[in-house]
Amino acid sequence: MGIPFFITRDLPQALRHRLVILYPSVDSHTFTEPQADLLTTFVRQGGFIFAQNVFWGGLQNLFGFRSFAPSRKRYHLAFSVTKDPVTKYLNRPEERETQLGSDRFPEIIWSNGYVPDPGAEVLAHFDDGSAALLTNSVGKGKVYLLGLSLLDVVLRNQNNRDYDAQRHYVNTFEPGADVWLLVLRAWYEAYSKDWVRLSTIPGGQRSALLLSHDVDWENSFAPGLDFARIEKANQASSTFFIQTKYVDDANSKAFFFAPNLDILRQLKAGGSTVGSHSIIHSRGFNKFELGSGHETYSSYQPRGLGFDTASGATVFGEVRVSKELLDGEIPGQDTIFFRAGHLRVPVSLPEALERSGYQFDSSFTADDVLSNFPFALPRDLGFEEDSEIYEFPVTIEDEESPGFAKRVPQALQVILANAENGAVSVVLIHSNESVLKAAAEQDLLRQLPSDIVKTDMLTFAKFWRARDRLQWSLTATSATTEAALQVKSDESVTGLTFEFQRQISTATGGATVSPDGRHLVLPELARGRSISIHIHYLH
Numbered sequence: 001m002g003i004p005f006f007i008t009r010d011l012p013q014a015l016r017h018r019l020v021i022l023y024p025s026v027d028s029h030t031f032t033e034p035q036a037d038l039l040t041t042f043v044r045q046g047g048f049i050f051a052q053n054v055f056w057g058g059l060q061n062l063f064g065f066r067s068f069a070p071s072r073k074r075y076h077l078a079f080s081v082t083k084d085p086v087t088k089y090l091n092r093p094e095e096r097e098t099q100l101g102s103d104r105f106p107e108i109i110w111s112n113g114y115v116p117d118p119g120a121e122v123l124a125h126f127d128d129g130s131a132a133l134l135t136n137s138v139g140k141g142k143v144y145l146l147g148l149s150l151l152d153v154v155l156r157n158q159n160n161r162d163y164d165a166q167r168h169y170v171n172t173f174e175p176g177a178d179v180w181l182l183v184l185r186a187w188y189e190a191y192s193k194d195w196v197r198l199s200t201i202p203g204g205q206r207s208a209l210l211l212s213h214d215v216d217w218e219n220s221f222a223p224g225l226d227f228a229r230i231e232k233a234n235q236a237s238s239t240f241f242i243q244t245k246y247v248d249d250a251n252s253k254a255f256f257f258a259p260n261l262d263i264l265r266q267l268k269a270g271g272s273t274v275g276s277h278s279i280i281h282s283r284g285f286n287k288f289e290l291g292s293g294h295e296t297y298s299s300y301q302p303r304g305l306g307f308d309t310a311s312g313a314t315v316f317g318e319v320r321v322s323k324e325l326l327d328g329e330i331p332g333q334d335t336i337f338f339r340a341g342h343l344r345v346p347v348s349l350p351e352a353l354e355r356s357g358y359q360f361d362s363s364f365t366a367d368d369v370l371s372n373f374p375f376a377l378p379r380d381l382g383f384e385e386d387s388e389i390y391e392f393p394v395t396i397e398d399e400e401s402p403g404f405a406k407r408v409p410q411a412l413q414v415i416l417a418n419a420e421n422g423a424v425s426v427v428l429i430h431s432n433e434s435v436l437k438a439a440a441e442q443d444l445l446r447q448l449p450s451d452i453v454k455t456d457m458l459t460f461a462k463f464w465r466a467r468d469r470l471q472w473s474l475t476a477t478s479a480t481t482e483a484a485l486q487v488k489s490d491e492s493v494t495g496l497t498f499e500f501q502r503q504i505s506t507a508t509g510g511a512t513v514s515p516d517g518r519h520l521v522l523p524e525l526a527r528g529r530s531i532s533i534h535i536h537y538l539h
């Protein structure tokens with residue numbers, strides 16, 4: 001969400017700021033009585049707290065609850081119709097109600113249903129009627145209390161350890177994890193003074209459509225040229241994920257050779273970008289052993305044996321050797337984007353990708369991970385640490401019945417829903433034929449609003465990585481209508497955009513102010529460069 005924050009265990013340091021998040025929970029051991037008094041005074045005097053899972057009786061009055069009941073049997077959550085600003089971005093039915101897990105499971109994630117004080121307001125409730133999110137005004141400040149852990153409703157979805165919380169697998173709008181990021185965004189924007197946020201989309205635009213093609217059949221190469229041509233004619237481009245099949249096996253014959261390689265070189269020379277789509281494209285990839293990390297083309301001999309079985313295949317082999325081949329065969333190619341065959345993901349994939357020199361992955365569907373914003377893929381798909389790999393899940397694909405060509409209006413609706421949130425949409429079209437599918441893609445591109453960027457996946461991914469690692473700060477100056485924005489990027493990046501609460505009249509340093517005065521687009525930043533921009537507010 002591009003919200004500035006820092007993490008501390010020092011309560012007085014935290015309370016020097018107007019907005020504080022208490023994480024991961026508050027029980028009778030978290031704070032002392034004097035610290036509880038500090039928190040209450042902080043809110044009374046105009047502080048704002050967002051907390052989850054507060055159990056301690058010592059803070060019951062501040063957070064506005066009488067009691068709570070833990071359970072692993074609450075499957076749904078619905079936001080109430082209120083005027084509270086934190087639900088400002090939740091306008092669609094898929095956002096107003098979310099699913100916490102499938103009722104096929106007898107137990108899912110832990111939730112704590114609250115019984116509110118009469119003075120507190122319930123902003124969301126669980127299916128058993130207990131409060132899931134409540135707010136309580138105290139003095140000049142306000143607290144929010146969530147009866148769920150963000151670890152369970154965001155991270156658990158993103159590492160795909162959820163209890164099938166998604167309502168569909170692909171091709172629909174599923175913001176189940178995004179809603180919590182949007183609630184925090186709205187909370188920040190409602191209560192900070194003169195807030196600023198690093199936008200998720202470059203160039204002051206509203207959203208981005210990321211185009212991709214999977215090339216996983218011998219006859220999928222030539223039609224790729226038609227897609228590339230149509231994209232160029234519509235000011236777009238795409239990333240081709242290539243299966244580097246050099247062995248014959250039970251699933252298909254080898255096809256990673258001339259003239260297919262000439263087509264790849266043409267695509268690359270024409271401005272398309274290229275990623276890896278593994279070697280044998282096995283449905284059993286998610287069960288492969290990690291391998292040694294020393295797999296090379298000369299020694300790696302994987303073979304698909306049937307529907308989801310293979311011999312001699314490893315995760316490292318599929319990832320590393322496919323990169324070796326693409327980098328060797330295509331001039332100027334450095335393969336850093338991966339997509340698994342059949343979108344089957346082994347838990348060792350982030351590690352294998354990191355250690356093989358990749359930066360980006362697109363092996364999940366957005367619906368499955370309930371996320372339409374890119375995110376750092378957790379190492380081992382666990383809960384401990386992020387890998388260096390960023391995930392760009394697939395929003396729309398072409399194979400589900402009745403086929404992409406007949407689903408363009410539906411795809412457009414999903415893209416627009418994401419655009420409202422500043423999220424992105426990833427489109428995957430197999431290049432096995434270019435008559436119906438390329439015409440449908442052109443149809444989609446032509447109907448896209450002009451404030452949605454149409455780009456290949458690699459270009460956007462590089463932007464996202466630089467943005468995610470950006471160091472920036474906004475400093476007030478002695479004049480109340482001025483501020484200084486300091487930005488340093490370790491990677492070259494174009495189109496970085498900041499969104500401001502206050503309207504800007506002018507800015508120095510080659511930055512462009514949008515017509516609404518609320519967006520500031522930075523000039524191209526060279527790798528390792530710092531810039532300082534002097535901002536004049538309108539009022």
Ligand SMILES: [Zn+2]
Nearest residue numbers: 214216341342
């Ligand atoms: Zn494929």
